[in-house]
Amino acid sequence: MKIAVDAMGGDHAPQAIVAGVEAARDQYADLEFDLYGDPQKVEPLIKDQTRLHLVKTTEEIEMGEEPVKAIRRKKDSSIVRAAQAVKEGQADAFFSAGNTGAILAAGLLIVGRIKGIDRPGLTSVLPIAEPGSSRHSFVYLDCGANAEAKERNLVQYAHLGRFYAESVLGIENPRVALLNNGAEEDKGDRLHKEVHQQLKAEENLNFIGNVEAGDLLVGKADVVVSDGWTANAALKATEGTAKMFLKLIKNGILNGGLRAKIGYLFLKPVFKNIAKQMSTSTYGGAVLLGLKAPVVKTHGSADAVAVKNTIGQIRTMIQTGIIKEAVDYFSPEENMDNQPKN
Amino acid sequence: MKIAVDAMGGDHAPQAIVAGVEAARDQYADLEFDLYGDPQKVEPLIKDQTRLHLVKTTEEIEMGEEPVKAIRRKKDSSIVRAAQAVKEGQADAFFSAGNTGAILAAGLLIVGRIKGIDRPGLTSVLPIAEPGSSRHSFVYLDCGANAEAKERNLVQYAHLGRFYAESVLGIENPRVALLNNGAEEDKGDRLHKEVHQQLKAEENLNFIGNVEAGDLLVGKADVVVSDGWTANAALKATEGTAKMFLKLIKNGILNGGLRAKIGYLFLKPVFKNIAKQMSTSTYGGAVLLGLKAPVVKTHGSADAVAVKNTIGQIRTMIQTGIIKEAVDYFSPEENMDNQPKN
Known part of the structure; x- marks a missing residue:
């Protein structure tokens, strides 16, 4: 199972993100990570590259930006690139602690809705x-x-x-x-x-x-x-x-x-x-349910523990196949085509 | 200043209502009360009849009743009679701990809106x-x-x-x-x-x-x-x-x-x-602001202290002439006709 992580989003990024991801990687042997971010900032923080791959991005979406515009313009931002990886089946789930509006927009516009769902709901x-x-x-x-x-x-x-x-x-x-x-x-x-x-x-x-x-x-x-x-x-x-x-x-x-x-x-x-x-x-992040893959955000103020717990929650989502269940229910005919690998 | 009190409304009525009213009466020498309720239940609770007059009513509006229907049908209920007293200028304010919907309906349908106010707002x-x-x-x-x-x-x-x-x-x-x-x-x-x-x-x-x-x-x-x-x-x-x-x-x-x-x-x-x-x-009751007189409800679970504090709040409302201020602002031409005595 591979998770595409926006390493640049959140008040304590990239430190808390990298630390949380490494803790999750050490706890769950079946998880792999692609970390999207600025190598100059992210690389020095990585202690161990086992099942953890850094993908270079050159842009960042800031907390105040208008979400849809930001998603459309900043094609090489960590949020857009990580969402695209999920869309293209290179990863099973998307995780970020960044700009909530931008995460929702990336989920909707890039990862995409399950057919039959009009609007995904943010779920805590x-x-x-x-x-x-x-x-x-x-x-x-x-x-x-x-x-x-x-x-x-x-x-x-x-x-x-x-x-x-x-x-x-x-x-x-x-x-x-x-x-x-x-x-x-x-x-x-x-x-x-x-x-x-x-x-x-x-x-x-x-x-x-x-x-x-x-x-x-x-x-x-x-x-x-x-x-x-x-x-x-x-x-x-x-x-x-x-x-x-x-x-x-x-x-x-x-x-x-x-x-x-x-x-x-x-x-x-x-x-x-x-x-x-x-x-x-303790209770992890908020999931944008109704999309074709798990898209999960956590509080901007999340520390490494919150990041780790949220990743544990994403792992359960991938393992249990809840997205497949939702696809089966809302658009049974679509199931074969639309599922990202998992 | 006279306050029309629904003695029958609330979980601890009429005990808490009578006790709270008597405590307020003892504290504020400028207040008088008309207590609307069943004399058999209310009279034995009254310790001292100074500035406190019992008005006999024969009906009660219960907590579950449909408000507008109840107000229209139960003409001799304590809520309807007390609201009517305010409407007719026999009292300066209405107080109840009873059925919230019925209090709102009595306020709207009996006491009446200030001209220029479309809908009164419940204010805490x-x-x-x-x-x-x-x-x-x-x-x-x-x-x-x-x-x-x-x-x-x-x-x-x-x-x-x-x-x-x-x-x-x-x-x-x-x-x-x-x-x-x-x-x-x-x-x-x-x-x-x-x-x-x-x-x-x-x-x-x-x-x-x-x-x-x-x-x-x-x-x-x-x-x-x-x-x-x-x-x-x-x-x-x-x-x-x-x-x-x-x-x-x-x-x-x-x-x-x-x-x-x-x-x-x-x-x-x-x-x-x-x-x-x-x-x-400590913070008294909720006022239905936008009516021609103070209409105030308190929690159904109000004890005597809450009743007393709410009455203190009603007294301030009457004293400061806030209703007149609202009338002046929203319908200046109406002021002379619509104000209840105070």
């Missing part, structure tokens, strides 16, 4: 934090690839999410829910009321109804489906509040004198456990 | 949790009165929110922001891009740009304007995450043995402070 695996829950994570999409969605997009997300939960998380007959502004069937605006009815009528789908944004981390469902606009707002609010809580605790301890500092020492394992449970780096 | 005051911030709270609307919004609704919310921040929170020239999926001007779907431009062009408005859902509690703005759908999702996600954090800490302490319990004792003041800072009961 989020933690279930409910104490005592038997499940530890759930699939959440669309995290924001599309600000405006139609009914059929959400129905497609439901199936894509179900495949992901089954294949990658190993959950049998995953419970699928719709993110909505109330638990009852008749809640929501026109779009969400209609999607609720369509999901209810859908075959092969264990649809359990609506879930509210306040219950995301409670783990009522294995897959939570939403339009990208709402999912993005709820996810950012969740992350922002978690960050704020950690900040408030830290600040309270710093300003709480000796008493608070002693308390912190005693409670350290509890805090560490919570931080680990809530940490995004 | 939320905590700013950023350590060291000079501000402690901000105004947030529409929290969910309307799932579908047009451009002009959001522009009206911006002005209503500005009046509220100025009059009730005493913030001079409040900074107004638009909740959006990115900080940059060109971010968002069609609606939010257009609203951004309209707010920018608006006179008398200190518009500072977009704010993301992850930055709500950071306090970048004094007023955050949003469509009801997005604001509701972001607010619920924020509340849900805060609740989850407290649960995780509590659970970690309970299962962390003696060590964690000792740590908790030392850190108790820090936790108490955070809980107080994040608690909704």
Whole structure:
């Protein structure tokens, strides 16, 4: 299995990318990597070239650039070249920590959609934090690839999410829910009321109804489906509040004198456990599901551990054949032609 | 100043309502109350009838009922009767902890909109949790009165929110922001891009740009304007995450043995402070802004303290004449006729 890696994207690139890739290479003997980037910056960082090949590129897409324009103009950028390698079957998956818009555009315009999918959905695996829950994570999409969605997009997300939960998380007959502004069937605006009815009528789908944004981390469902606009707002609010809580605790301890500092020492394992449970780096990257190959981005701020974990997730995606499953479902006649080697 | 109170609404009604009203009455010598409810249930709870008058009603609107139908049919319910008292100028404001939909419907259909306001917005005051911030709270609307919004609704919310921040929170020239999926001007779907431009062009408005859902509690703005759908999702996600954090800490302490319990004792003041800072009961109720009088709801789970604080907030609204200010702005010619006494 070969992964095409954009070595230049992310706040800590190329250091964190190279370190994460080498750690993943050392852990998984069945993985090979093509690293796309500027040799002057990347080569000195590589400790061991086993199953790791550097491909020279001369351009970089920066964080602020207009995605579609950048993809069209910077043909020799690390993002475009890595995506092209996947398109041409030279690699099984694409990975980057760079400009999210550019990754989405490269996925759509270069790697290409599965026939039958109108718009791919950005898919994250989020933690279930409910104490005592038997499940530890759930699939959440669309995290924001599309600000405006139609009914059929959400129905497609439901199936894509179900495949992901089954294949990658190993959950049998995953419970699928719709993110909505109330638990009852008749809640929501026109779009969400209609999607609720369509999901209810859908075959092969264990649809359990609506879930509210306040219950995301409670783990009522294995897959939570939403339009990208709402999912993005709820996810950012969740992350922002978690960050704020950690900040408030830290600040309270710093300003709480000796008493608070002693308390912190005693409670350290509890805090560490919570931080680990809530940490995004444990849960890997976001996958642009609905494309002909795994296209995966991780946070711009990703460190080497997050990069390594995300690569582990990509490996599972390739191994389990989730993309083939999606192709079979949405466009069975296409399967033979469109699959990249894997 | 007289407040018409629905004594029957809320999980802890009528006990928490009566206790909260009596506490507010004891604190504010200039307040009078009409309590609408079932005398058999309410009367035995009243300790002191000073400035507190019980008005007999025979019906109740339950939590699950279809709001508009309930308002039209249950003419002798505590919600309908209390709203009618405000409409007829017998009271200056309406308060309830009951069925949110029914309160919104009673506000719209009985108390009535200010001319020039298309749709009132449900307005909350939320905590700013950023350590060291000079501000402690901000105004947030529409929290969910309307799932579908047009451009002009959001522009009206911006002005209503500005009046509220100025009059009730005493913030001079409040900074107004638009909740959006990115900080940059060109971010968002069609609606939010257009609203951004309209707010920018608006006179008398200190518009500072977009704010993301992850930055709500950071306090970048004094007023955050949003469509009801997005604001509701972001607010619920924020509340849900805060609740989850407290649960995780509590659970970690309970299962962390003696060590964690000792740590908790030392850190108790820090936790108490955070809980107080994040608690909704400190910040009162949600106001349906854009009506001809203050219509205020509080959480169904409100206790007597939350009821008392919400009444303090209503008192400030009546005193500062924020409704008159809104009427002057949106329909200056109407002011003389439509104002309830205050």
